[in-house]
Amino acid sequence: MAGNSQRRGAIRKAGTKKGPTVGSGGNRRRGVEGRGATPPAHMRPHHPAAKRANKAARQQQGRPKKTDDTEIVLGRNPVVECLRAGVPATALYVALGTENDERLTESVTRAADAGIPILEVARVDLDRMSTNGLHQGIALQVPPYNYAHPDDLLRAAANDHEPALVVALDNISDPRNLGAIVRSVAAFGGHGVLIPQRRSASVTAVAWRTSAGAAARIPVARATNLNRSLKDWADSGVQVVGLDAEGDTNLDDLDGIGPVVVVVGSEGKGLSRLVRQNCDAIVSIPMAGETESLNASVAAGVVLAEIARQRRRR
Incomplete structure (x- = not known):
């Protein structure tokens, strides 16, 4: 008979109206409380707008960005030359759908062997980083160069058996x-290159490439005041020779x-007045013919070769 709890096998369920019940602890009351304003569409995890926003954020993370601390090298020849020279790059970007060739294959292979991240990005992202879209579907991100202190150059020379150069x-x-001067310094046994902090070329990816990897072996120092550094070196017994x-x-x-x-000046302006005054001698290169001057890097290489020749013959 229905409701006959005395029959065989009948069990009274706990919490029915015929017995004591256990409270919900307020769960049902909180369940009916309001949840506040509905969040925007892009903040709802499963909403299409949120999915689009997350996708855009992921793509943004992979886009190449040039900042004050990095530089982007564009083009197949410049990129592969940088990788051959051992430029310490941080990322290699390849545009989706880029036609393959030997340079692209070599770039990807060298980057993979060096442990450089290889990222595929939309072509429009590289278009934003270049002029007229001249990137050829590839870009290399280069970190900032770690400059030495001017005193480090003479300190390195003190640990060498050769006099400072x-x-x-x-x-x-x-x-x-x-970059060409750094390469010549490495070739002729020099100990470093000093550049002023302002109004001077810096060690960019272009300089890395031109140095053919020598920038990884030859320290480049930055001087806050070039004239003061030259004067300090002269006071320590180093001969300061200007090239003009x-x-x-x-x-x-x-x-x-x-x-x-x-000390090498530019081909056009030459040495500045104060730098010239701090030089012990101003040296010129004898030339045959009507050529008035040489490119700065070529002139530096000629003088370094002569100094190396004299030291070999001593």
Whole structure:
């Protein structure tokens, strides 16, 4: 009979109206409380607007961005040359749908071997970073260069059996000249390059590439005041030699056996007045023919080669 709890097998359920019930602890009361205003669509996890926003954020994270601390190298030849030179890049970007060739394949292979992240991005992202879209579907992100202190250059020379040989740059604004000079310093046994902090080329990806990897071995220091650094070096016994087409000392008469700092000026402006005053000698390169001057990096290489020749013969 229905409701007959005395029959065999009947069990009274706890919490029925015929017995004591356990309270909900307020759960049902909180359940009917209001949840506040409805959040915007892009903040609802499963809403299409939120999915679009998350996708855009993920794409934004992979886009190449040039900031004050990084530089973007564009183009297949520049990128592969940087990777060959051992530029410490932080990311390689390849546009989706880019046609493959030997340079692209080599770039990807070298980046993978060096542990550089390889990211595929939309072509429009690289278009924003270049002029007229001249990126050829590839870009390399390069971190800032870690400059040395001017005193570190002479300190490194003190640990070498050869006398100090340093090149200082005055009014050199082309990073290709800087990179070529760094390469010459490495080739002829120099100990470093000094550049002023302002109004000078810096170690960018272009300089890295031109140096053919020498920037990884030769320290480049930045001087807050180039004239003060040259004066301090001169007071410590280093010969400061300026290089100018109108110099009063012939390169053949230069004594490069002892510690030397070669100061190179720009092809157009030459040495500034204060830098010239701090030089012990102004050297000119003898030339045959009607050529008035050489490119700054070529002139520096000629003088470094002469100093290296003298030191080999001593």
